Every structure is written in structure tokens, then in C-alpha cells.
Amino acid sequence: MEYGSEGLVSVRCDVYSYGIMLMEVFTRTKPSDIKFTGDLSLRTWVNDSVPNAIMQVIDSKLLR
Incomplete structure (x- = not known):
């Protein structure tokens, strides 16, 4: 579920x-991704x- 999908926007949602975006990058x-199922x-x-x-979990290309 995306954190702003209900239309409520706040600084907390932005943070x-x-x-999450930083986790995607790293x-x-x-x-x-299909590996994320269930909990x-x-x-x-x-x-x-x-x-x-x-x-x-960190992308190995970042470690070079």
C-alpha cells in the first residue's frame, strides 16, 4: 500500500x-518486486x- 493513497498528505508521509525511495536506490x-508477498x-x-x-541487500554495484 502506498502511504498517501488515501489522499492524506503530511510531513510524516513525505519522510x-x-x-522508501532511498531503500529502492540502495x-x-x-x-x-515479486519477492515481496504476504507480510x-x-x-x-x-x-x-x-x-x-x-x-x-545493498546493490553490489554501489560497493565498487
């Missing part, structure tokens, strides 16, 4: 959306990877 994965989302995938497995 959340900006965070992981090179979209929130709509798994881009946010939970990255959050579950912090701090021990964060290098496995």
Missing part, C-alpha cells in the same frame, strides 16, 4: 516515502537485514 529493488515488503526486508546482513 516515509523518502525513506537495494536496486522496487517495493512491487514481506521492501521495508521489512531491509529492516530485518540491519545490522548483520545489510551488505546482502
